[in-house]
Amino acid sequence: MNIRNYTIKELETILSDFELEKYRTKQLFIWLHKNVIGDIDKATNLSKRLRNTLKEKYDFSLPKIYKEYKSKIDDTKKYLILLNDGNIIESVLMKYSFGYSICISSQVGCNMGCSFCASTIGGMKRNLETYELLAQIYLIQQINNVKVSNIVIMGSGEPLLNFDNIVKFLNIINDENGQNIGMRNITLSTCGIVPKIEELKKLELPINLALSLHAPNDDIRKKIMPIANKYKLKDIFYAIEKYFECTNRRVTFEYCLIKDINDGKNNALELVKLLKNSFDSHVDYNVNLIPVNVVKENNYKRPSNDDIMEFKNVLDAHNIITTIRRELGKDISGSCGQLRASELI
Numbered sequence: 001m002n003i004r005n006y007t008i009k010e011l012e013t014i015l016s017d018f019e020l021e022k023y024r025t026k027q028l029f030i031w032l033h034k035n036v037i038g039d040i041d042k043a044t045n046l047s048k049r050l051r052n053t054l055k056e057k058y059d060f061s062l063p064k065i066y067k068e069y070k071s072k073i074d075d076t077k078k079y080l081i082l083l084n085d086g087n088i089i090e091s092v093l094m095k096y097s098f099g100y101s102i103c104i105s106s107q108v109g110c111n112m113g114c115s116f117c118a119s120t121i122g123g124m125k126r127n128l129e130t131y132e133l134l135a136q137i138y139l140i141q142q143i144n145n146v147k148v149s150n151i152v153i154m155g156s157g158e159p160l161l162n163f164d165n166i167v168k169f170l171n172i173i174n175d176e177n178g179q180n181i182g183m184r185n186i187t188l189s190t191c192g193i194v195p196k197i198e199e200l201k202k203l204e205l206p207i208n209l210a211l212s213l214h215a216p217n218d219d220i221r222k223k224i225m226p227i228a229n230k231y232k233l234k235d236i237f238y239a240i241e242k243y244f245e246c247t248n249r250r251v252t253f254e255y256c257l258i259k260d261i262n263d264g265k266n267n268a269l270e271l272v273k274l275l276k277n278s279f280d281s282h283v284d285y286n287v288n289l290i291p292v293n294v295v296k297e298n299n300y301k302r303p304s305n306d307d308i309m310e311f312k313n314v315l316d317a318h319n320i321i322t323t324i325r326r327e328l329g330k331d332i333s334g335s336c337g338q339l340r341a342s343e344l345i
């Protein structure tokens with residue numbers, strides 16, 4: 001078991017066998033998650049006996065950065081990260097006016113099967129462990145010598161289907177003895193796994209939720225997102241409303257604009273109707289339009305800029321807060337839906 005899979009509470013239980021002072025757990029946690037040491041013997045304020053026992057029982061290793069791609073258009077960088085079992089995942093570092101943001105993957109591949117997305121092409125190999133979620137942040141910060149302010153869980157994978165590890169990740173990354181990144185600066189994107197949204201709500205974490213909506217009705221959604229056969233928009237929206245009432249965090253609806261599939265003016269009007277009819281005015285939400293990014297395995301086309309603006313104008317005219325997502329890292333296949341899993345052969 002990798003030692004970085006444990007929350008501070010769990011480490012406390014592990015160390016309880018040693019009958020140590022309580023602050024020793026905190027010291028260990030700081031070494032692991034703030035200083036991010038690869039070798040426990042660097043933790044010189046812990047006894048040699050403790051270090052040796054931990055070394056025997058736990059794995060202290062981290063994945064490695066395998067390759068870096070730098071965008072020539074903007075400041076985006078994409079990283080291939082080599083996991084200890086030879087799988088490779090992708091993560092993206094983006095620079096904004098407010099600071100740095102990292103987009104992390106939650107699984108090796110994905111099995112949601114959305115027809116426009118590259119992450120799902122080879123299926124899903126496995127969930128990422130907590131330490132592999134964390135390592136994406138730790139390694140990218142280290143190599144760039146920066147501290148990130150925001151995290152988006154929007155890379156490969158469906159985070160709510162790796163629920164327990166994602167929740168542990170959130171707790172550890174938020175811990176004041178580690179990176180201390182605020183929950184409010186973390187956004188989790190889901191294709192809408194209703195029972196998991198309900199479970200997340202119960203934890204009352206103030207993270208931001210984004211729903212991959214991509215269609216103004218269930219029929220169009222089913223054509224591009226197989227998960228729509230399992231969960232109806234009505235039920236997803238109900239779960240989201242309850243989520244909002246609990247966290248009070250604005251919800252984002254992501255809408256990937258695909259030419260001739262969901263980008264017509266009629267689709268925009270139907271989307272307005274859907275949102276207005278589904279949510280009372282107390283629910284704070286916005287729509288984030290994502291012009292579809294190129295994936296070579298499918299034939300989907302990006303709408304023209306005029307069509308994108310026309311779609312946005314319909315939503316604006318009905319007072320729905322609408323933004324168009326910037327397409328960062330396009331030249332390095334680092335944009336939404338372009339991340340993939342691979343393997344070191």
Ligand code: SAH
Pocket residue numbers: 112114116117118153154155156157158159189190191210211212213254256290291292293294295336337338
């Ligand atoms: N599984 C999660 C998170 C990963 S995807 C989810 O479904 O939300 C992050 C976002 O990128 C989602 O909104 C996804 O639908 C979108 N996306 C996928 N492929 C895309 C593409 N080719 N162009 C633009 N956005 C895409």
